Amino acid sequence: MLPMVKSPEKPPFPIIDKNWDLAILLGMLDPAEKNEKGVPVTARMVVSVFSPDKKLKFSILYPATTGRNFDDILRVVISLQLTAEKRVATPVDQKNGDYVMVLSTIPEEEDKRLLTKGVFTKELPSDKKYLHYTPQS
Known part of the structure; x- marks a missing residue:
């Protein structure tokens, strides 16, 4: 778990998408939430799960205003693995x-x-x- 970050400090992780190129390419912008310039902000988290045959099995986008539920994501991943086998x-x-x-x-x-x-x-x-x-x- 990442430590809490106070606003003026530099985040404890690298920012790899400063111009949002990757976020735009992967559809990770939240069209309902916009910054002061009217530009959509990045979603809080986007999860996509692909099967070994490269088919999309699960995708969810958490809006910028909604917290994430890692327990449910784990439940879905376990279910996908189990139902692929049995x-x-x-x-x-x-x-x-x-x-x-x-x-x-x-x-x-x-x-x-x-x-x-x-x-x-x-x-x-x-x-x-x-x-x-x-x-x-």
Whole structure:
């Protein structure tokens, strides 16, 4: 974590994009927030996650006025890695190690073969058995 910086001091990290060339190229400007000259300011943080095959899997831009949530970014990265390896989906607010959902496109007999830690079906009032869970492994 970077130390707190008082305004007149030089920041404790290098400024590599003094003219905002990189920020403009990567779409890191916040069009809703402008400086005193009416120029958009840089976003607080832009995160883009690409898969090994160079496909964009996740992108988020935090506006200049909004704080960042590193826990959720980490949750998304873990989910992307897990779901690339296994045929599962992660529910909202899933924590590392929680149960994950088995994709509904996988036949039940294949569930048991692929997911060796067991598959559990959630009982629903309709008696339909399409919500399947398995321990994250």
